Amino acid sequence: MRTMRSGSQLIGAAAVGVALLIGAGGAHAGFGQPSPWQLGLQQADTTEMNAIIAFNDGLMNLIIAIGGGVFVLLVIAMLRFNKYVHPTPSKRMGNLPLEVTWTLVPFFIVLVMIYFSYGLLYFEEDIPKSDITVKATGHQWYWHYGYPDHGIKFVSEMLPDAARKPGQPRLLAADNDLVVPVNKVVRVQVIGADVIHSFAVPSFGIKVDAVPGRLNETWFKATRTGMYYGQCSELCGMNHSFMPIAIRVVSDKEFAGWLDYAKRHYAARARPAPTETASIKKDAAN
Numbered sequence: 678m679r680t681m682r683s684g685s686q687l688i689g690a691a692a693v694g695v696a697l698l699i700g701a702g703g704a705h706a707g708f709g710q711p712s713p714w715q716l717g718l719q720q721a722d723t724t725e726m727n728a729i730i731a732f733n734d735g736l737m738n739l740i741i742a743i744g745g746g747v748f749v750l751l752v753i754a755m756l757r758f759n760k761y762v763h764p765t766p767s768k769r770m771g772n773l774p775l776e777v778t779w780t781l782v783p784f785f786i787v788l789v790m791i792y793f794s795y796g797l798l799y800f801e802e803d804i805p806k807s808d809i810t811v812k813a814t815g816h817q818w819y820w821h822y823g824y825p826d827h828g829i830k831f832v833s834e835m836l837p838d839a840a841r842k843p844g845q846p847r848l849l850a851a852d853n854d855l856v857v858p859v860n861k862v863v864r865v866q867v868i869g870a871d872v873i874h875s876f877a878v879p880s881f882g883i884k885v886d887a888v889p890g891r892l893n894e895t896w897f898k899a900t901r902t903g904m905y906y907g908q909c910s911e912l913c914g915m916n917h918s919f920m921p922i923a924i925r926v927v928s929d930k931e932f933a934g935w936l937d938y939a940k941r942h943y944a945a946r947a948r949p950a951p952t953e954t955a956s957i958k959k960d961a962a963n
Contacts, residue, residue: 709880709905710846719879722905722926723897726882728797736790801882804896807864809857815867815874815887815909818916822855827936831943835919849906851923856939858932859902867893872914878907878922886911899926 708720721727757763814821819834836850857863867876869887877884881897899905909920927935 709903710849711879721880721882722899722901723881723883725801725897726880728800729882732793732797735793739786801895804864804894805862807896808861810864810866811855811857812866812868813855813876813887813922815869815871815876815913815920817871817914818909818920820851820855820876820920820922821870822853824936824939827940829936829939829943831939833923835921846906848918849908849921849923851921854904854923854925856925856927856932856935857899858929859899859926861929862896862898865895865897867895873911874909874913874920875911876907876922877910878905878924880905881907881924884910899924902926902928 709722711719718726718730718733721730758767810825812823812825814823819832821830821832823830831853833851833853833855835848836845836852838847840852841847841850865876865883865885867885867887868891869889871889873889874887875884876887876895878897881899883895883897885893885895887893903926905924905926907922907924909917909922911917913920
């Protein structure tokens with residue numbers, strides 16, 4: 678009787694835990710940035726991120742089903758096969774069909790996971806024909822952006838609290854946003870200038886390492902205008918947490934106007950990257 682009561686209490690505690698998790702789901706994922714008490718992934722704005730969320734949700738449902746089944750089996754074993762209910766232990770030494778089954782079933786589950794995960798990886802790595810190319814160079818501790826097709830280069834650093842405007846998130850807002858047009862394929866070339874950084878924007882479903890001496894690439898196609906934030910996601914030194922990524926998605930007309938503004942504004946104000954500064958000094962010395 679005592680064991681039955683303990684088993685009931687265990688099941689009750691699990692039910693309360695599940696209810697609390699479901700209730701906490703009211704903290705919905707934010708649009709373009711994290712939200713307080715957020716449990717799920719950020720809202721998707723690209724096909725890649727939608728596929729990632731679908732894959733994640735499918736795996737989570739599978740994990741919950743497997744975990745729930747194992748938990749039920751454990752409870753049954755504790756209630757039915759204990760010294761109070763079953764004082765004489767069974768002499769059974771094995772069950773070949775059962776052992777073959779619980780070996781093959783996980784094997785096929787892993788094959789299904791591999792099939793969908795490799796398909797998703799291929800989709801992310803297969804960069805379609807791009808409409809615009811941007812280059813992100815990671816430095817300690819800021820980003821240097823360039824538009825190779827338009828001759829625009831500028832530095833983007835985190836805004837200090839005193840300079841933030843209402844609505845700009847702390848530790849995520851930057852002084853110069855990376856501006857791209859909506860519904861256009863954007864090729865992002867990523868490289869590191871000093872140590873390894875990582876260019877990551879959750880709502881776009883992209884994360885690629887910025888490695889010195891190696892040019893990596895990724896892509897995205899934003900479907901809604903607005904601000905999207907990310908951060909350097911590779912430990913890169915003391916101020917690693919102060920390397921935000923701020924991307925502003927605008928209409929084609931607004932983007933054309935921004936290009937005209939940027940060509941005039943950043944030509945005079947953008948400081949060159951340290952590697953470029955060294956090259957300039959070397960050329961001047963020669």
